Amino acid sequence: MNKSTTLKLPSNTHRDGVVIMFDSLLEGKESLQEMAISQSADMDSAIKRILLDDVFRERVVSSLKLLKPIAVGNARTEGDNAILSDVQTLLADVKEEIRTALPTSLLLKAEETAVLKYIKKCEDFCLKPIHAAAFMLDPKYAGKSHLSGAEINKAYGVVTTVSRHFGLDEGKFLGSLAKYTSKQGLWDGDAIWQSCQHISSATWWKGLCGSEALSPVAFIILQIPPLSAASEENRFLFGNTHTKARNRLTNTRVKKLVDIRANLRLFEPDNDSRLESDSDDEASEFDVQEVDIKGVQGEDKEA
Known part of the structure; x- marks a missing residue:
């Protein structure tokens, strides 16, 4: 169909993996239907029936209406500009969108009640003084x-x-x-x-x-981040700077290098692969420079 789309499976490490999978399924609808028709002789009948079934797609769309607000909320809390004060309104928005989508969903009444109870449970768990x-x-x-x-x-x-x-x-x-x-x-x-x-x-x-x-x-x-994502990113940056091959850098030098990497990401967020993959030769060169500087200044090295 000349479309650059792919089917995606949910990931154990990505909170919104199911939403990404459903989106890719709907995006590739025409290609999947064409495949089911053109390869009907070789395709399993159950798979063919699902690909051509409009009810199946309606269920996917209905599920997305309930899951998308959660995915959007996750993305907002993980953003670079996310702050703790947004959590209160964020949860309120997610709850309202799900309440609005529930009457038109394909869930049974008992399932709708279970969803609302779970949202309340999540809200009580997340919101603190x-x-x-x-x-x-x-x-x-x-x-x-x-x-x-x-x-x-x-x-x-x-x-x-x-x-x-x-x-x-x-x-x-x-x-x-x-x-x-x-x-x-x-x-x-x-x-x-x-x-x-x-x-x-x-x-x-x-x-x-x-x-x-x-x-x-x-x-x-108001500077407290809403999730641990910020600290995890810092750990990633420090881990890629103070490596086994580069373990003689002082704390001060490591902090300066991490500051440079973080700021360069702001200017070129899509081109930081070079920053994350310093070669061992370059690392050794930096280490030698660091040791020489400390030797001249007469200061102790820090592990």
Whole structure:
């Protein structure tokens, strides 16, 4: 059919493997049907019947309506710009999309009930007081009613605990929090709230609200990634820099090389294969340079 499409199987390491598989199945529908017709003599009758069955494709489409919102949610939380405060609205959006799709799905009533119970179970497992605190401190969501009274109380507990960790004056901190939530003082005006649409929430707190006692707490909380994907990527970068053949690099040099690799990815995200596959010869050359520098400076090597 002159289409550059392939059928894909789900992967054990990819959360959205089933969605990818269903998408590839629907994308290759015409090619599969043509194959079933042209090779009917050699093809298993059961496979042929499935490929030509419109009901089968309807079931795939129906399943995708339930699974796609979850896949989109996963992609959003794994993105480079994902922050902890987005989790609250993200789960609410996923839940609403699935609720909307359930009445038109091919599931039985008992199965629909099981799906809703599972969503509630996932929500209870995922959402913690730190998520409520991040949502409350994110200026993009100021005034939104996603938090219940109990969640707000827990969020207050989180930010108060963090403020004590920083040794902040509790009276000033709580006063700053009260002015922020009621939009008074520095936050009395539309301009400052409109500015949060153009910069990150953490930058908003540090750059525009740095004079407030609440600023350091909000800045720290709003930089927490929602998943472990960020730390896993860091481990991957460090592992490809400090290798068995390159194990004499100091901690400082390793950090500098990782910073360079990470920043080069921002400019050329699709061309970082060269950065991930340094040859042993090049690694040895870097090691020798590092040892020579340390020898001249008279500093100890770090394993």
